[in-house]
Amino acid sequence: MAERKLMTGNEAVAMAALDAGVLFASAYPGTPSTEILEVFSRQEGVYAEWAPNEKVALEAVVGASLGGVRSLAAMKHVGLNVAADPWFTLPYIGVSGGLVVANADDPGMHSSQNEQDNRYYAKAAKVPMLEPSDSQEAYDLTREAYRMSERYDTPVMLRLTTRVCHSRSLVERAAPERPARVPYAKDEVKRVMIPGHARLRHPIMVERLAEMEEHSNEFSFQRTERGAGDAVVITAGVAYQYVKEAFPGVSILKLAMTNPMPRGLISEFCEQFSDVYVVEELEPYMEETVASLGLYPKGKSGVPRVGELNVDNVRDAFPELAKATGSYTPSHPSHVEGLPARPPILCAGCPHRGIMYALARQKAIIAGDIGCYTLSVLPPLSAHDCQVCMGASVTMGHGLEKAMELELGESEEEERGTHMVVSVLGDSTFFHSGVTGLMEMAYNRGRYTVVILDNRTTAMTGFQDHPGTGMTLQGEPTVTVDIEMLARSLGIENVRVVDPYDLEQCSSVLSEEMNRDAPSVIISRRACVLREKTRREPYAISREECNDCGLCMRIACPALVKRGEEVTILADACTGCGVCAQVCRREAIKVG
Amino acid sequence: MSDQSDTVESGKATRSVVLAGVGGQGTILAANLLANALVAHGYDVKTSEVHGMAQRGGSVISMVRFGDVVASPLVPMGEADALLGTELLETLRNLEFLAAQGKVIASRTRVDPLPVLQGTSEYPTDAEERIISLWPDSIIVDAPAIAAEAGDARAANTVLLGILSLALPVGVDEWLAVIEKLVKAKAVEANRNAFLVGRELSENR
Numbered sequence: 001m002a003e004r005k006l007m008t009g010n011e012a013v014a015m016a017a018l019d020a021g022v023l024f025a026s027a028y029p030g031t032p033s034t035e036i037l038e039v040f041s042r043q044e045g046v047y048a049e050w051a052p053n054e055k056v057a058l059e060a061v062v063g064a065s066l067g068g069v070r071s072l073a074a075m076k077h078v079g080l081n082v083a084a085d086p087w088f089t090l091p092y093i094g095v096s097g098g099l100v101v102a103n104a105d106d107p108g109m110h111s112s113q114n115e116q117d118n119r120y121y122a123k124a125a126k127v128p129m130l131e132p133s134d135s136q137e138a139y140d141l142t143r144e145a146y147r148m149s150e151r152y153d154t155p156v157m158l159r160l161t162t163r164v165c166h167s168r169s170l171v172e173r174a175a176p177e178r179p180a181r182v183p184y185a186k187d188e189v190k191r192v193m194i195p196g197h198a199r200l201r202h203p204i205m206v207e208r209l210a211e212m213e214e215h216s217n218e219f220s221f222q223r224t225e226r227g228a229g230d231a232v233v234i235t236a237g238v239a240y241q242y243v244k245e246a247f248p249g250v251s252i253l254k255l256a257m258t259n260p261m262p263r264g265l266i267s268e269f270c271e272q273f274s275d276v277y278v279v280e281e282l283e284p285y286m287e288e289t290v291a292s293l294g295l296y297p298k299g300k301s302g303v304p305r306v307g308e309l310n311v312d313n314v315r316d317a318f319p320e321l322a323k324a325t326g327s328y329t330p331s332h333p334s335h336v337e338g339l340p341a342r343p344p345i346l347c348a349g350c351p352h353r354g355i356m357y358a359l360a361r362q363k364a365i366i367a368g369d370i371g372c373y374t375l376s377v378l379p380p381l382s383a384h385d386c387q388v389c390m391g392a393s394v395t396m397g398h399g400l401e402k403a404m405e406l407e408l409g410e411s412e413e414e415e416r417g418t419h420m421v422v423s424v425l426g427d428s429t430f431f432h433s434g435v436t437g438l439m440e441m442a443y444n445r446g447r448y449t450v451v452i453l454d455n456r457t458t459a460m461t462g463f464q465d466h467p468g469t470g471m472t473l474q475g476e477p478t479v480t481v482d483i484e485m486l487a488r489s490l491g492i493e494n495v496r497v498v499d500p501y502d503l504e505q506c507s508s509v510l511s512e513e514m515n516r517d518a519p520s521v522i523i524s525r526r527a528c529v530l531r532e533k534t535r536r537e538p539y540a541i542s543r544e545e546c547n548d549c550g551l552c553m554r555i556a557c558p559a560l561v562k563r564g565e566e567v568t569i570l571a572d573a574c575t576g577c578g579v580c581a582q583v584c585r586r587e588a589i590k591v592g
Numbered sequence: 593m594s595d596q597s598d599t600v601e602s603g604k605a606t607r608s609v610v611l612a613g614v615g616g617q618g619t620i621l622a623a624n625l626l627a628n629a630l631v632a633h634g635y636d637v638k639t640s641e642v643h644g645m646a647q648r649g650g651s652v653i654s655m656v657r658f659g660d661v662v663a664s665p666l667v668p669m670g671e672a673d674a675l676l677g678t679e680l681l682e683t684l685r686n687l688e689f690l691a692a693q694g695k696v697i698a699s700r701t702r703v704d705p706l707p708v709l710q711g712t713s714e715y716p717t718d719a720e721e722r723i724i725s726l727w728p729d730s731i732i733v734d735a736p737a738i739a740a741e742a743g744d745a746r747a748a749n750t751v752l753l754g755i756l757s758l759a760l761p762v763g764v765d766e767w768l769a770v771i772e773k774l775v776k777a778k779a780v781e782a783n784r785n786a787f788l789v790g791r792e793l794s795e796n797r
Contacts, residue, residue, distance in 0.1 A: 340713035562709065
C-alpha cells in the first residue's frame with residue numbers, strides 16, 4: 001500500500017492537481033482556500049501565480065486551458081462573486097485542458113463577511129459540482145474533476161467548506177497522470193460568444209446537463225449505506241461525517257456529485273424508506289431537489305440554515321432519529337458564563353493603528369474595507385462606518401459623498417464638513433478591486449479622500465505578495481506598481497504619503513486633504529509588523545508624570561494594560577512603535 | 593454509485609483532544625505534532641484548526657480525533673478525553689468539550705483579552721482552582737518556564753504534549769521522530785527536551 005499522509009483538504013486538492021498533471025494555477029488568497037495555491041506552487045515543474053483578484057485568476061486559467069494544459073483556479077466563496085462574469089460564460093466556450101475551480105465556502109463565517117451557499121453558482125451556470133467530505137475525497141474528487149471536465153467539455157466546481165479545507169485526515173495518493181498538451185486549434189464559433197455563437201452553444205450545455213445527470217446517477221463516489229430502520233439520511237460534504245456520529249447505523253445516501261443532482265438514484269434508493277431526511281450545511285439546496293421528487297424530506301425544518309453544522313446540532317435537529325439510532329448525548333455543562341470575550345485585535349505595533357486612530361478623530365464617515373484593519377471597527381477605535389466587499393470602500397465613499405452633496409441646499413453651505421467622507425482600504429485590497437473605484441472618483445469628480453493602508457503585503461491571509469510588493473509568488477523580483485503614479489495618472493492631483501507611526505503627520509495631512517475641494521489619496525505606508533518582526537526599544541510609563549487619565553487606552557493596543565486605574569506597558573508585547581507616547585498629553589510614555 | 597452495506601461503524605471508539613489557546617500561541621503546530629504521532633502509531637486521525645482573521649489575538653481551538661475509523665473532524669460537546677490549554681482563560685472557555693472522565697492539561701499562562709486590558713472585564717483569577725475542582729486529575733503547570741529551563745520558552749506547548757503523552761499508547765521514539773520531522777531544525781533540540789521533561793513530570797505524579 002502506498003504511504004498515507006495527513007493532509008488538510010487544501011493540501012489534498014493541491015497534490016491531486018499536481019498528480020492530475022495540472023501545470024497552471026492562479027488564485028487570490030482568501031480564507032479558507034489560500035493554502036491550495038501555496039502548496040501547489042511549491043511543487044516541481046508547475047507554474048502558479050497570485051492574481052490581483054479572482055476574476056483575473058479565473059480568466060488566466062481559462063486562457064491556460066485553451067492553451068492546452070490542465071489548469072486550476074482557487075478562491076473563497078465571495079471570490080466567485082468577483083469571478084462570476086467569466087464563470088457564467090466559460091461553460092459556453094468549454095475547455096481544452098481540464099479546468100477546475102476549487103471554491104471554498106465558509107459556513108459559520110470564521111473569516112468572511114457572509115455565508116453564501118455557492119452550490120447555487122454551479123446550478124445557475126450548469127457546471128458539474130463535486131463535494132468532498134474529507135481530505136481523501138478532496139484528493140480523489142479533484143482527480144475525477146479533471147476527467148469530468150475534459151469528458152464533458154466544461155469547467156468543474158470542486159465545492160469545499162472550511163471544515164474540509166482546514167481539517168487534516170489521511171490521504172493515499174494515486175498514480176500521477178501526465179496528459180499531453182491539447183494542440184491549439186482555432187474555433188471561433190465555439191470560443192467567441194457573440195450572440196449568434198452563444199445561441200448555438202447554450203443548447204449544447206442543456207444537452208450536456210442531461211448526460212451529466214446520468215453520470216451523477218452512476219458515479220462511483222455516490223455512496224449508499226444500508227443500515228437498520230425505516231429512515232434514510234441524504235447528505236454531502238463534511239455534514240456526512242456529522243451524520244455518521246449523530247445517527248450511528250442509520251441508512252445514508254451520501255452524495256459526492258451534487259450538480260446535476262442524481263434524481264434517479266435518489267428516487268430509487270429512497271423509495272425503500274418511509275422517512276427521508278436531508279442534512280446539509282447552509283441552504284436547502286439538495287432538499288429542494290429531493291422535495292421535487294415527491295419524497296417529502298425533513299431537512300431545514302430541523303437542521304440550522306445558518307452557521308456551521310456539527311455532531312451536536314445535527315443530533316438535536318431530529319430527536320426522533322437520535323432516539324431510534326440510540327445516539328448518546330453526554331452532559332456538557334458550560335463554564336463560559338461571565339468569562340471575558342477574546343475578540344481578534346490589531347497586533348501591538350500594527351501600522352494600521354496610528355492612521356485609524358487619527359482618522360477616527362476626524363469625525364468623518366469612514367467607508368471601510370476587507371482586511372486586518374476592519375478590526376478597527378471594534379471599540380474603542382470604532383473607526384469603520386460601513387463595509388461590504390473588497391474595494392467597496394472607494395466606491396461607497398463616492399456615493400456617500402455625492403449623496404451628502406445632493407442633500408445640501410444652496411443656503412446650507414455651512415453644513416458641509418460635518419459629513420465628510422473618507423474611504424480606507426489596504427494595499428492588496430486596493431489592487432484587488434480598488435483601482436476601478438479610484439477611476440470612478442477621478443472621472444466623476446469625487447471630492448473625498450481615499451486612504452490606502454500600504455503595509456506591503458496581504459496580511460490577513462498570511463503574507464502573500466501582490467502587484468505592489470515587487471515579488472512574485474515564487475519570491476522572484478518583478479515590477480512594483482507605484483500607487484502614487486497610478487493615482488496621478490488617473491487624474492488625481494493630490495497624492496500624499498504618511499508614516500502611520502507619526503500621529504501628528506497623519507492628523508495634519510488627513511485634515512488638509514479632507515478639507516480640499518478636490519479628490520485626494522493618502523498612502524499610509526509602513527510594513528506589517530507581524531511580517532517584518534521589527535522591534536524597537538519598548539516604551540514604559542513614568543509613574544511621576546502619569547495621571548491615570550486613560551487616554552492611551554483609546555488606541556486599543558494589546559501591549560497596554562489597565563489594572564485598576566493604573567496603565568502599564570507590557571515590555572514583552574511592546575514593539576516600540578511609539579503611537580501611545582504621541583497620544584499622551586503629559587509626555588508620561590517614554591522609551592525604556 | 594457504490595454500496596457500502598458493510599461499512600465499519602465509525603465514531604464509537606473515537607478519542608479526542610481539544611487544544612485551546614490564543615491566536616499566535618502555536619496550537620496548530622502542537623495539534624499537528626500530536627496528530628502525526630498518532631498516525632505513526634497506526635491510528636486513523638482527523639484534525640480541525642482555525643485560520644484567518646480569528647488568529648489575530650483571538651480565541652483559537654484545534655481538535656485532534658483518533659481511533660479505528662474517525663468520522664467528524666469536530667469534537668462533540670462533552671466527548672474530549674483531554675483538553676490541552678495553552679492559556680488559562682481559553683482552557684476555562686472550552687471545558688464544555690471535556691468528558692466527565694477527561695482531564696485538563698494546561699499551562700498557567702495568562703494572556704489578557706482586550707476587555708481585560710481595557711479594564712472593562714475581570715480576568716478569572718480563580719481559573720486554576722475552578723478547573724481542579726471540576727476535574728481533580730488535571731495537571732496545570734507553568735509551561736513556558738519549564739520549557740525555558742529545557743532550552744527555549746517557545747517550546748511550552750511541547751511540554752504539555754509531553755504530559756499528555758503518558759495517557760496515549762504512542763511510544764517515546766514515535767513522538768521524538770515526529771518532533772524531528774515537523775519542528776524547524778534549530779528548534780528540534782529544545783522541543784525534544786521540553787517533551788521529555790513534560791513526560792517525566794507526568795510520570796512523577
